[in-house]
Amino acid sequence: MNKGFLLTILAGLLPLTLLAGEYDISVDRVQIDTGDFVKEGIGYNGASPGPVLRFQEGEEVTINVTNNLDEMTSIHWHGLILPFEQDGVPGISFPGIKPGETFTYKFPVVQNGTYWFHSHSGFQEPNGAYGAIVIEPEGREPFRYDREYVVQLTDKHPHSGDRIMRNLKMSADYYNRQQQTVGDFFSESAEKGFMVTLMDRMMWGDMRMMKADIEDVQGFTGLINGKGPEQNWLGLFKPGERVRLRFINSSAMTYFDIRIPGLEMTVVQADGNNVQPVNVDEFRIGVAETYDVIVHIKDEEAYTIFAESMGRSGYARGTLAPEDGMTAEVPELRQAPLLTMADMGGHMDHGGMDHGDMNEDDMAGMDSGDMAMGAEVDHGAMGHGSMDHGDDASLPEDPFYAKGSGLVPTASNGGKFLSYSDLKAQKPLYEDREPTREIELRLTGNMERYEWSINGTKYEDADPIVLQYGERVRFKFVNETMMTHPMHLHGMWSILEVGEGKWNPLKHVISVAPATTVYMETEVDAPGEWAFHCHLSYHAASGMFRKIVVEGGPDSTVAEGKLSGKQGGES
Amino acid sequence: MNPTLKIAALPALVLAFASGAHAAGSHGGGHHGGNVIGEPGNAGNVSRTVEVTMRDNYYEPESIHVQRGETIRFKVTNEGGLVHEFNIGTADMHEAHQDEMQMMVEHGVLKGDHIDHEMMNMDMGNGHSMKHDDPNSVLMEPGESREIIWKFTNATDLEFACNVPGHYQAGMYGDIKIDSTVAAKDGAEGESDSESVQ
Structure with a gap:
């Protein structure tokens, strides 16, 4: 690392020299101490998370990755645009890195912003194999700041990835601690009537789903830059400074709702791409997404960075302070949301309501009487205990969630919560044009068997999706499950359809909420073979x-030669 | 945005603008005496011209020195890809004006690289409009260039700023440093005095 850094600096001093840096990374067994538990895991250069790799836009990087494990490994450079052989997905980009071997990645850095890297082999990433990438831009950025920090989140679990996968396969609700109990049933019956409550439970039972089923894997400790809530990661600042925070969600499974009580955040980048700045009080970061925000801290106070998991089963916490030892109040976790009938969307058509013994009177007694219509809001199922049922005006709305969804986030201070629809490219990269064709991808699954799939077909049984270089493909994601899926396309940008034409933002992860349809377009400008998957570790793996x-x-020979090849990628 | 929706939302917007201007005093020149921030200047009194370039999302230069009592012609050019504003005011005034600009965005008057002038200048029949024609500010699409002639009186703590939502917070503002002791000199303060930029 040091050597590489020196070379980079030298290159900066000699403008005629090509920018080129060399970096060494070792893949090691490490100890991970979350403050709640100590666990053996995998890290880079002796630690988890690994180092922050700092590249310069325009640099030609050489990265020597040495595998000190007794199993295969790989590193995927998440969000980087590069030749497909350098993308680091075993079975797709390359065979992987054997124990004891050193693999040398070499690619030009053609972008700037905040990204990350992680193993694409087995469950090494949830076991700790991840780090951050910061790419300095060639020119001036459309914002300014006095200092910056990487804020890399993860959901460290006391169980290894393999064990979690086994347990989920055995029982999909193994780690779901917030299931509704018999006690809940009786109290809800008293409130809403027995039949209403019974119907509600029967429908959810038919779907093999539970209302509380927002996080498959609970029981984790949220980490910021490797530190648990008690260990309290600290970012120092001087009053009056503008601080850039580079949030990266490296979790296996967990979405976080992030706020810094007392500070407004200005979102300036999403997934490494500049967006027109938007002021928010809170934002949700999907698995594998990044958001860069700027905070202007005027006083000599400490502030808590508070990242609650979307299902409120855990949190990560850090502190911004003018000096070491200062802390601010850590908020309580808010009440867990419950999925609503709106989140089951398409399931209504598949026989979920086929309970012949219901009579009209019973239906009329339900305040969700409109649920037979399909995708309407079920007020009765809204999980926010304090919410007044039946008041439409009180329901938060966001076009990227089903209408009436229990997952729609609200800011804890009543202020602005970032929506995908707020994201507009700062400067369009591609010319806006009509897509050449549309590909529909239904996100499907069977929760009971813990099988996740696309168009009802698992990876091992599916043919590759074949695209032609030069086309612009419109992907239509139809989420038929009740989980939120962060879909990640390697190698090419995902242009999120937010209805803003040329200003639609470029991302590398598109989060698709339950019972919603989301579109993205891709300029097919990178030949070769690429991975495309849900970034929830156990969904990708299954x-x-x-x-x-x-x-x-x-370079047309590359793709054609391998077209007939079997799929064999590891997730 | 749906055009019907847009029209329906207009009265609310106008109302908010009217009350916002009175309460917060974001529009300096006309409404509440020039003393707070200075006053519109006469072309005949101009001592020098300061050229300001607006880019995405920052100014060149990023701070400006003036003499008390000096009248300056600002020649402002938008060389960015987005709509930007050059507005002379205090930080509080800018903050209040940002709420109004946020509404312009939400109501479709302001869209990325485009200003809907027709909608902005629409007479609502009660003397109010969303016109953005105060003498202390210019709001411009990419490629536009305009002038402001401004006399700096006894004002302090002035900033020039872009109040397009998010731009101020991203760092698109600069200090106007008013000097009352030394005789006026030519030219704007260059990058040497600007805040640190990364």
Whole structure:
């Protein structure tokens, strides 16, 4: 690392020299101490998380990755645009890195912003194999700041990834601690009537789903830069400074709702791409997404960075303070949301309501009488205990959630919560044009067997998706499950449809909420073979994964030669 | 945005603008005496011209020195890809004006690189409009260039700022440093005095 850094600095002093840096990374067994528990895991250069790799836009990087494990490994450079052989997905980009071997990645850095890297082998990433990438831009950025910090989140679990996968396969609700109990049933019956409550439970039972089923894997400790809530990661500042925070969600499974009580945040970047700045009080970061925010801290106070998991089963916490030892109040976790009938969307059509013994009177007694219509709001099922049922005006709305969804986030101070619809590119990268064709991808699953799939087919049984170099493909995600899926396309940008034409933002992860349809477009400008998958570790591993083959292009022999190949990528 | 929705929302917007201007005093020149921030200047009194370039999302230069009592012609050019504003005021005034600009965005008057002038200048029949024609500010689409002639009186703590939502917070503002002791000199303060930029 040091050597590489020196080279980079030298290159900066000699403008005629090509920028080139060399970096060494070792993949090691490490101890991970969360403050709640100590666990053996995998890290880089002796630690988890690994180092922050600092590249310069325009630099040609050489990265030597040495595998000190007794198993295969790999590093995927998440969000980086690079030749597909350098993308680090075993079975798709390359065979992987054997124990004891050193693999040398070499690629030009053609972008700037906040990204990250992680193993794409087995469950090494949830076991600790991740780090951050910061790429300095060639020119001036459309914002300014006095100092910056990487704030890398994860959901460290006391169980290893393999064990979690086994337990989920055995019982999908193994780690779901917030299931509704018999006690809940009786108290709800008293409140809403027995039949209403019974119907509600029967429908959810039919779907093999539970209302509380927002987080498959609870029982984790949220970490910021490797530190648990008690260990309290600290970022120092001087009063009056503008501080850039580079949030990266490296969790296996957990979405976080992030706020810094007392500070407004200005979102300036999403997934490494500049967005037109937007002021928010709170934002939700999907698994594998990044958001850069700027905070202007005027006084000599400490502030808590508070990241609650979307299902409120855990949190990460850090502190911004003018000096070491200062802390601010740590908020209580808010009440866990419950999924509503709106979140089950399409399930209504599949026989979930087919209870012939219900009579009209019973239906009329339900304040969710409109649920037979399909995707209407079920007020009775809204999980926010304090919410007054039946008052439409009080329901928060966001076009990226089903209408009446229990997952729609609200800011804890009543202020602005970032929506995908607020994201507009600062400067469009591609010319806006009509897509050449549309590909529908239904996000599907069977919760009981813990099988996740696309269009009902698991990865191992699916043919690759074949794209032609030069086309612009419109992907239509239809989420038929009740989980939120962060879909990640490797190698090419995902242009999120927010209805703003050329200002639609570029991302590398598109989060698709339950019972919603979300569109993204991709300029197919990278030949080769790429991975495309849900970034929830245990969803990807159980089948919500595809290989993308891009045919044609400047180096057309590459793609054609491998077209007939079996899919064999590891997630 | 749906056009019907847009029209329906207009009265609320106008109302908010009217009350916002009175309460918060964001529009300096006309409404509440020029003393707070200075006053519109006469072309005949201009001592020098300061050229200001607006980019995405910052100014060149990022701070400006003036003499008390000096009248300056600001030649402002938007070389960015987005709509930007050059507005002379105090930090509080800018903050109040940002709420109004937020409404302009929410109602579709302001969209990325475009200003809906027709909608902005629409006479609502009660003397109010969303016109953005105060003498202390210019709001411009990419490629536009305009002038402000401004006389700095006894004002202190002035900033020039872009109040397009998010731009101020991203760092698109600069200090106007008013000097009352030394005789006026030519030219704007260059980058040498600007805040640190990364």
